[in-house]
Amino acid sequence: AQKITQTQPGMFVQEKEAVTLDCTYDTSDQSYGLFWYKQPSSGEMIFLIYQGSYDEQNATEGRYSLNFQKARKSANLVISASQLGDSAMYFCAMREPYSSASKIIFGSGTRLSIRP
Amino acid sequence: DAGVTQSPTHLIKTRGQQVTLRCSPKSGHDTVSWYQQALGQGPQFIFQYYEEEERQRGNFPDRFSGHQFPNYSSELNVNALLLGDSALYLCASSAVLLEAGAETQYFGPGTRLLVL
Numbered sequence: 001a002q003k004i005t006q007t008q009p010g011m012f013v014q015e016k017e018a019v020t021l022d023c024t025y026d027t028s029d030q031s032y033g034l035f036w037y038k039q040p041s042s043g044e045m046i047f048l049i050y051q052g053s054y055d056e057q058n059a060t061e062g063r064y065s066l067n068f069q070k071a072r073k074s075a076n077l078v079i080s081a082s083q084l085g086d087s088a089m090y091f092c093a094m095r096e097p098y099s100s101a102s103k104i105i106f107g108s109g110t111r112l113s114i115r116p
Numbered sequence: 117d118a119g120v121t122q123s124p125t126h127l128i129k130t131r132g133q134q135v136t137l138r139c140s141p142k143s144g145h146d147t148v149s150w151y152q153q154a155l156g157q158g159p160q161f162i163f164q165y166y167e168e169e170e171r172q173r174g175n176f177p178d179r180f181s182g183h184q185f186p187n188y189s190s191e192l193n194v195n196a197l198l199l200g201d202s203a204l205y206l207c208a209s210s211a212v213l214l215e216a217g218a219e220t221q222y223f224g225p226g227t228r229l230l231v232l
Binding site for chain 1: 149151157158159160161164172174204206208220221222223224225226228
């Protein structure tokens with residue numbers, strides 16, 4: 001059965017520093033998709049970045065990058081130059097098999113707090 | 117381009133009552149998924165609708181049912197409400213066709229349900 005593990009329940013980071021949020025996953029399928037979502041206190045789940053299992057390059061979207069290590073089944077999110085507005089819950093998630101319409105499985109989340 | 121919309125934003129019900137939540141997908145999307153997010157946890161997949169039929173279901177009892185309309189909008193119905201049904205209910209839309217951006221599920225702002 002597929003599973004997402006986020007081992008950091010909470011993190012505090014100084015503004016303008018880079019931060020890495022950890023995520024490991026477990027799946028027996030060869031094709032899958034990995035996501036990171038941001039959830040501010042308002043509740044809306046905001047899509048940040050996507051990595052397909054066959055993508056050779058690490059995904060990047062502005063200040064967000066995904067450090068994809070397939071052999072380790074790791075998909076860490078890196079946020080460069082953190083901002084106060086980055087304070088939120090962050091969820092790592094996985095979709096399998098490789099299809100746009102399959103369910104997404106979420107980890108338990110990491111609460112990121114940015115200090116001014 | 118309108119994103120995913122959900123109504124109502126908040127709802128208070130008592131045990132044993134029934135509730136209906138509504139979702140309109142993002143323009144161009146034909147698949148709707150529903151998730152339940154209890155306080156402090158990651159979202160849990162309830163079910164997914166495509167072509168007006170339930171095509172995937174998570175580990176939720178039959179009290180949870182849904183419907184998809186010809187315009188792709190969807191309803192989530194919960195019967196015989198329990199205190200444990202109190203949660204944020206998120207709707208996500210996606211497109212079956214694999215095209216740029218179609219790999220991602222986009223979420224609405226959610227409906228906060230409180231069962232007393």
